Amino acid sequence: MKIKLISYQSPNDEFPPLIKKLNYIQPLAEEEIVALMKLHEYSAVIDEGTVFLEQGDIRDRSFIVMEGWAYRYSSLENGNQQVINYYLPGDVISPFALVMPKVTYSVATTSKLQVCVFEPDCLIKLFSEYPRLALLYGWMLGREDSSMAEQVVRLGRRSAFKRTAHLLLELFHRLKVIGINDENFFHAPITQQLLADTLGLSIVHINRTLKKLQKEGLINLSKQKKEICLLDIEKLKQIAEYRIYYLDEIKNLNTTNKSSLADIPSRSNVMQ
Amino acid sequence: MKIKLISYQSPNDEFPPLIKKLNYIQPLAEEEIVALMKLHEYSAVIDEGTVFLEQGDIRDRSFIVMEGWAYRYSSLENGNQQVINYYLPGDVISPFALVMPKVTYSVATTSKLQVCVFEPDCLIKLFSEYPRLALLYGWMLGREDSSMAEQVVRLGRRSAFKRTAHLLLELFHRLKVIGINDENFFHAPITQQLLADTLGLSIVHINRTLKKLQKEGLINLSKQKKEICLLDIEKLKQIAEYRIYYLDEIKNLNTTNKSSLADIPSRSNVMQ
């Protein structure tokens, strides 16, 4: 797939979601933000329902999601698919593109997707000038690792009911960090088929499970607009055995950890 | 858990498995190997069946497995466990320790485990001197990402039979890279209970599945010594839809990718 690049203009003076996310866990210096904007120079818009990275492709670019959702998946011979993870605004698609230019899993969009595109070389430059950003990037990778680990636990050892509740909570939480949801509902541009493929269930069963969650007063789905409303977050967390802390909480560690992010100078004094 | 450190002595002049693994995908320069040995200064031995990292702990060390197996897992309220991934010789436990000192998932040993222990600060020094090693470390993280993604696919969309075959093939392959298995069999220090917890199955069912694999002449288990013999690797791969390439194969990319690992000077000329 050929992607047409245009220059990126951040809308109404807001920071791009990646910066929001990083700033959420570790307040950024002015110059770090400026430096991060270098990853946001070129953008592209990709239609809904497009496979824009295909297993086996050689692609040495990374993408930052600005708006919309994408997902990484694997197709099996019998036509089944398994969604591995979602890319929400602020997430980096192909974070290892520099060292693993061969795409191992396809990536597709669930909605119109706006991304910024950068060459991984930019990262190297960025990191050598701002080593703390390298660590923050590492934090982000670690967070994605945890998130995928949780997907393993969901699929391996949770019932359909708990699985579904758990996923909805995670999506809600991730959107909250970048500030694009309200008190208790969010816009989820996904079909039940995709949910089924995420949770390793059949479409029939995910439909029944969602119905059950609604009947029990735990969630509310507004069909047309694809809004999901979590009616009783505490109860959902309890049902799903949802542990929030795998997603953030580097914040309070600065004092307990001798070489924490806060101690590292944001600007390197290495001579180039 | 308190871990007692001793100095590390590599046995009979062999390279440590991490170096073997990195060298396998990208031949290392002499001085890079020397530098990597700095991560191997201190070692520790941990008994079989020990939980040595516990969810919630604050630990800012990383570990390199020298010998034996460990695994990362999550415990649920009903007593069930889900294994997320295995750490085999050459694998790094807690690769994100510097930026995520809070342990998100417990790690335990399946056998007597010898590890080398390093402070993540060492990594920073290492990477600033030898930037290519930073990329190789990144490659390793990307590989682990793929491996966990495959675990998601196994659990979500494969039958017990295919799942089991697939996992055995992956373990076999990973051991092969570090050169500790023979033509078609390997030593796997795991119980059926652990296999069940890895594959999201009950112990009864994993037992029956292994029996079926044996009956069909695909594998052979020597109970006492925990050796697993793959009798027909090609057929197993076909059954499991096993795709090897998510595990290695950076090798041949040097020509197609303009900023490949091979092009990057092994020694940085950055002034410290």
Added chain:
DNA sequence: CGCTAGGTTGAATACGCTCAAAGATCGTGG
């Protein structure tokens, strides 16, 4: 207005689970 994609429901089936009990294997201590 009719087509298509997505959502809903019922019924039969199957894969994998739970419960239960018995066999192996190994380490330990008498």
Added chain:
DNA sequence: CCACGATCTTTGAGCGTATTCAACCTAGCG
């Protein structure tokens, strides 16, 4: 050296969660 307990493996039987198949419904769009 054997007996005992602990851990792991094996097997049977009944059950339940989730699947498959099939049909119908609904909303959006040309």
